[in-house]
Amino acid sequence: MCQMLYSDCDGCTWPLGGLLRGQRVSEERAELESLRALDPQAVSLVHAHYFPQLYRYARYRLGDPSAAEDVASEALVRLLEAVAAGSGPTSTLRGWLLGTAANLINDSLRRRYAKPEEGLSEEIAAEGPTPHDHAEGSEMIRAVRAGILRLTADQQHVLALRFGSEYSLEETAAILRKKTNAVKALQFRALAALRRAMEEQA
């Protein structure tokens, strides 16, 4: 169910896509260039720029704040390792990072399916729910989250990019290295599949 989206994302070079050009490309190249020197200030700037995007993406797909933090951090660490090794992205930094995060999440979900966890007992979760927990715990949210997990990895990916991270159609196309029409079609199929999965849950 969760095929690899970017099996070659570690150490590969992705071509530019769609509207990802001009100023944005220049910015990303500048970020990469400064990162290669492993300068603390450059590292901090890259982190400040991309950590929130990666966190939102991972939070949307996994639902778990701790796991989202781990994925976001790990993707950035892998970027640093790749850059230090002389590989990594040469231009589409955001696409590389989100692709790496997607692979980490797919791996995590595969492990989760292989070894389902038992839920915490009421006693263990004794600190009391937060308002956010109440929101998260609503039937609708649970149904959506369960429904999303039944989608294919690329369907989950496109929904997380469009609705979790709120990237535009063009940005999403650049990240996915697809044409905008292909993203529209994928998005439609993903939403139709989500709707069916939610109906089956009900």
Added chain:
Amino acid sequence: MKPLHDALESCLSALRSGADLDACLGMYPDLAESLRPALEAAQAAMALASEEIPAAAGIRGRNTLLAKARTLSPSGRRRRMAAQAPRFAFALLAALLAVFLGGGGLLVASAAALPGDPLYGVKRTAEEVRLRLAPSSVRAGLEAIPNHADAVLVLAVDQPRPAGLTRRLRQAHETSDALITVPSFGGRHGHPTIFSRELFPEMQNIREETQGLRAVRRRQQGA
């Protein structure tokens, strides 16, 4: 399908701008029947989005990344190479496990590890172990050991030991052909214990009724 896909995109923009679903469908009456389920699913999908990013998460992530940058820098690499043991890839021994040797309950001493730390790979599995209370937690812990690790140091969680002892034990193991290295005092064996990779298959098959890892130690003493 293209008009349908375009109409969906147009309606999504309208929804994001505050329009309601029926108003969106009103723009495409011929496609409304096909659009409605997709738009209802889109509204549900939008509800999952979370803007909230804990400040502490960002700080932890930045510190981890800066620490990684230090280790990857030329000076950091030199320090790491100097610290590496000559014989074993014992950086991998950092998969330091804390085990209740008798009971079989296992915790992985990696709670503070963050992505990029040597123990990070162990951390997530440790959390699974704690939550799932697996019947053979030793097996779960061993599964978290990276494939290239040569050995594992097992430490009783309720019997902390000074770092110097652990260091000496590791040095002793590195300079010996023994599969198990264990400290002793007054003729009695203590903790922690280092097990070589050759014993991992045997450790995977321990049972509580046969005293778990103690039995592995006894068999090696007799060998």
